[in-house]
Structure formats: structure tokens, C-alpha cells
Amino acid sequence: MVADLFPKHTALMRTHEESTALRRFSRSIAEMGLITGVLLRIFRSVVLTHATSGLWFVAMLTIAALFLVGMATAHIANYPLYRWVWRVPAFVALEVFGEMATSLFLIWLGREPYGAVRAHMIDWPSLMIRSFLIRGAIIVAWSLILSAIVVIVRTRLVKVDADDPVSTDKSASQRVGPPANFHPCATEPKSSSSSVIA
Numbered sequence: 400m401v402a403d404l405f406p407k408h409t410a411l412m413r414t415h416e417e418s419t420a421l422r423r424f425s426r427s428i429a430e431m432g433l434i435t436g437v438l439l440r441i442f443r444s445v446v447l448t449h450a451t452s453g454l455w456f457v458a459m460l461t462i463a464a465l466f467l468v469g470m471a472t473a474h475i476a477n478y479p480l481y482r483w484v485w486r487v488p489a490f491v492a493l494e495v496f497g498e499m500a501t502s503l504f505l506i507w508l509g510r511e512p513y514g515a516v517r518a519h520m521i522d523w524p525s526l527m528i529r530s531f532l533i534r535g536a537i538i539v540a541w542s543l544i545l546s547a548i549v550v551i552v553r554t555r556l557v558k559v560d561a562d563d564p565v566s567t568d569k570s571a572s573q574r575v576g577p578p579a580n581f582h583p584c585a586t587e588p589k590s591s592s593s594s595v596i597a
Contacts, residue, residue: 422477425473425474425476425477426474426477428474428486428489428490428493429493431470431471431473431474431490431493432474432489432490432491432492432493432494432496432497433493433494433496433497434470434497435466435467435470435471435494435497436493436494436495436496436497436498436499436500436501437497437498437500437501438466439463439466439467439494439498440497440498440501440502440505441501441505442459442462442463442466443463443512444505444510444511444512446459446460446463447512448510448512464537467494467534467537467538468537468538468541471487471490471538471541471542472541472545474486474490475487475490475542475545480546480549480550483542483546487538487539487542488535488539490538491531491534491535491538491539494534494538495527495530495531495534495535498530498534499523499526499527499530502518502523502526502527502530503523505518506518506519506520506522506523511526513526
């Protein structure tokens with residue numbers, strides 16, 4: 400049901416999902432951001448080192464971008480829209496921090512690509528600025544698109560009171576209690592067959 404997938408408040412989401420380890424992991428911004436950065440930097444190093452053709456390189460970049468927005472979506476989807484204002488920039492900062500920490504390690508190992516050559520410590524600041532700008536632009540743009548989709552779904556496809564169980568009118572068959580024309584002071588009419596015995 401659409402109302403279940405896009406509730407007005409995240410507290411209305413299904414509670415059985417809260418117990419899964421994956422759900423608890425996705426709610427942690429530090430773990431999601433840092434792990435995304437580490438894995439993305441290692442993937443970048445492998446792709447740039449073993450690139451064979453332009454088409455293969457573009458395909459790998461597409462996979463990396465999908466992984467980045469997928470991890471960001473998995474995190475911010477746990478929270479209402481007003482919390483995205485600080486969670487999206489924080490996710491970008493943590494993701495870039497994880498990437499740059501991994502980049503330092505790869506530079507120390509001599510495995511960090513920088514164009515057609517290997518990066519050195521002097522190249523690290525420019526790598527950080529480039530990563531921050533590119534990753535930040537991708538995540539911020541995607542979060543704006545995603546927030547627009549959520550708002551459109553909630554306002555156009557979901558009824559206003561679909562998530563409010565108090566205001567939802569029950570059908571007549573589901574109502575419990577006396578009928579609408581019942582009055583507690585009313586008395587039942589006397590039966591016509593009853594008579595007074597003298």
C-alpha cells in the first residue's frame with residue numbers, strides 16, 4: 400500500500416523492520432558514510448588501474464555512482480524530510496573522510512591512481528577537493544530529486560488522512576456499539592397481547 404511506504408511520520412513504519420541488523424546499520428550515519436567512502440575509494444583504485452576501454456570505464460563509473468546514491472538513500476530513507484537538511488551534508492563529509500583516509504593508505508602503498516601515474520602526498524589535497532565536490536554534487540542533487548518524489552507521492556497519491564488512524568472513518572460494519580437511533584431512556588412499547596387480569 401502506498402500509504403505504508405510513504406508515511407507522514409517515520410514512527411508509523413512497520414516495527415518488525417526495526418529488529419533487523421541491516422536496518423540498524425542503515426540508521427547509523429557514521430558507519431554508512433565511512434564504509435561508503437572506504438569501499439568507493441578501493442573500487443576507484445581498481446577501476447583506474449585496470450581500465451581497458453572507455454566504455455568499460457564509463458560502466459564502472461555508473462556502478463560507483465549507483466552505489467553512492469544507493470547508500471545515501473538507504474540512510475536518509477530512515478528519517479523524515481526535515482532531518483535531511485543536516486544528514487545529507489553530514490553523510491557527504493563522512494563519505495569524503497572515509498575516502499581520503501583510504502586514499503592516504505593507498506598513497507603510502509603506492510597504489511593510488513592519479514591520472515596515468517601514481518599519486519603522491521603532495522597530490523592528496525587536490526584529490527580531497529575533487530572528491531568533495533564530485534561526491535557532494537551527486538549526493539545533494541540526488542537527495543533533492545528524492546525529496547521532490549517523496550513530496551509528490553505524499554501530496555498527490557496518498558490521501559491526506561491515510562496515515563492518521565484517529566481520523567479514518569470506520570465503515571458501518573466495523574463500528575462497535577449501539578445503533579445510531581438508540582436512546583438509553585427510551586422504553587420498549589408494551590406488547591398488544593398483554594392484558595390486565597382483574
